Amino acid sequence: MNDIKFTHDIMQEHEVERYFKIWRESVIRSRLTITVVFLKTANSTQLNENVKDQVTSFLQSKIRKTDLLFQLSDGDHWGIFFLQSSDLEARAFLKRIFAILKAERKFQQIALKASITEIRSNNVIFEELINKNKQMLSGDEQLTWSIAEVKDYCEQPTELVKVSIIEQNAIFRQVLESTLNQINIPYFSLDVKVYEDGYSFLQSDDYKSGHMHLILMNDILPLKNGLEILHILRHMPNEKKFIIYMMSERNSEGAALNAYEGGVDEYIVKPFNLRLLEAKIKRKKLLHHDTPEINIRALKGLYEIGIIDEMDSFVPFVTSEMWEARLMVAKIFKHVPLTYTYSYLEQLLQDENWWVRSQAAKTIVEDRQGIAKLQQFIESSNDQYAIEMAQEIAARKEGK
Structure with missing residues (x-):
C-alpha cells in the first residue's frame, strides 16, 4: 500500500x-x-x-x-x-x-x-x-x-480443520471418529481421518497441508509411537498449526510432564469422558490459534453455543489488538455471572473502540445488579467517553 x-x-x-x-x-x-x-x-x-x-x-x-x-x-x-x-x-x-x-x-x-x-x-x-x-x-x-x-459477499467462509485420530484399538478408534464427526462448531468444518498406527499417519502426508490440524493420538502405538510423532510434528516449520491431544493409560506425573515438555497441548488419561473431550475442542483450543481471524471465528461460534464452562481461555482477548475479538468477548461474558466478569467488562467499557464500549455496557446492564454497577462506574470514573456510554445504556434500560 x-x-x-x-x-x-x-x-x-x-x-x-x-x-x-x-x-x-x-x-x-x-x-x-x-x-x-x-x-x-x-x-x-x-x-x-x-x-x-x-x-x-x-x-x-x-x-x-x-x-x-x-x-x-x-x-x-x-x-x-x-x-x-x-x-x-x-x-x-x-x-x-x-x-x-x-x-x-x-x-x-x-x-x-x-x-x-x-x-x-x-x-x-x-x-x-x-x-x-x-x-x-x-x-x-x-x-x-x-x-x-x-450483503452479497459478507457470508463468512467455513474454515477447514484437519483432524487425525491415531489409535490402535479398532473399537475405540471408531468411537472417537463418530464423536468428532458429530461435533458442530460454527464457522469450522472438521475433516476427520483415522489411522491405526503412527507409520500410516506419517505415510499419508495429510499432516503436511497448511490447514489447522487437530491430532488425537495414543502415546503407545505400533511402528511409530506417539512421542516420536510428537517430536516430528513439533520440529516442522509450521508446527504451530497443530493442536495435539495425547491419550494414555499411564496416570503418572512423570508421563504427563514428559508429554507436555515434548509439546502436547492436552494429556488425557484413559478412560475419559467423551463429552469432556468434545467440550475441550469446542470451547478452548480453537481460541489458541495464531491467526487472529480464526480466533474471532471461534469466539463467534462459542458465543452462539452459549455455554462457557471456564473463564481463563477468554481473559486474554480482553486486551487483544483486534477490536473484533474484544467485542466478541464482551458479548460472551453475557453467559457468565457479572460477579466474575465485571472487572473485565469495566476495562472494556473504557475501550478506545465505540462498539466495544457499547457492548460492554449492554452486557453489564443485562445483570440484575447491572444498573447499580453502571451508576457506581459513572460516579467514580474519569473517562468521559465511557461515562457517556454508561449513562446512555443505563437510561435506555430504564426506559428514559
Whole structure:
C-alpha cells in the first residue's frame, strides 16, 4: 500500500482493480476482511467540478493511511477500501463524516448518500461489485445522508480443520471418529481421518497441508509411537498449526510432564469422558490459534453455543489488538455471572473502540445488579467517553 504512486490527486477505478484482485485472494489466504464504501452526491447533475474536487479533498483528509480512496469512471461516485475492517467501522466512519458535512457551512453544497459492502469471500468480481453499489445508490428512494448495504459477499467462509485420530484399538478408534464427526462448531468444518498406527499417519502426508490440524493420538502405538510423532510434528516449520491431544493409560506425573515438555497441548488419561473431550475442542483450543481471524471465528461460534464452562481461555482477548475479538468477548461474558466478569467488562467499557464500549455496557446492564454497577462506574470514573456510554445504556434500560 505505501508503495502506490499516485499520478493524479485520486486513484481511478481502472487503477484500483488490480490491487483489488490481490486483496480479494487475501480474504481467504490471510483471512482478511475488506469493507468498501461507495459515496455519491445526492444532486450529482447540479454539481460543478470544483464541488466534486471539494468532496475528494474532504474524503482524503478523513481516511486513514491504510485506507484507499478512488473515483469511479463516471466521476460522480467515490469508493473507499477499508482493509482489515468490518462494516461496523465503515458505518461509524460514514456517520462521523456525515455529521461534519452537515454541521459546517463551507460544505453546504454537499449532500451525500452511501453504500457499504463487507467482503468475507473471494467470490466477487470487481466490475460486479461496482455495478451493484452504483445501482444501490441510483434510486431516488435512498434518502440523502442515508447508508445502504450490499450483503452479497459478507457470508463468512467455513474454515477447514484437519483432524487425525491415531489409535490402535479398532473399537475405540471408531468411537472417537463418530464423536468428532458429530461435533458442530460454527464457522469450522472438521475433516476427520483415522489411522491405526503412527507409520500410516506419517505415510499419508495429510499432516503436511497448511490447514489447522487437530491430532488425537495414543502415546503407545505400533511402528511409530506417539512421542516420536510428537517430536516430528513439533520440529516442522509450521508446527504451530497443530493442536495435539495425547491419550494414555499411564496416570503418572512423570508421563504427563514428559508429554507436555515434548509439546502436547492436552494429556488425557484413559478412560475419559467423551463429552469432556468434545467440550475441550469446542470451547478452548480453537481460541489458541495464531491467526487472529480464526480466533474471532471461534469466539463467534462459542458465543452462539452459549455455554462457557471456564473463564481463563477468554481473559486474554480482553486486551487483544483486534477490536473484533474484544467485542466478541464482551458479548460472551453475557453467559457468565457479572460477579466474575465485571472487572473485565469495566476495562472494556473504557475501550478506545465505540462498539466495544457499547457492548460492554449492554452486557453489564443485562445483570440484575447491572444498573447499580453502571451508576457506581459513572460516579467514580474519569473517562468521559465511557461515562457517556454508561449513562446512555443505563437510561435506555430504564426506559428514559
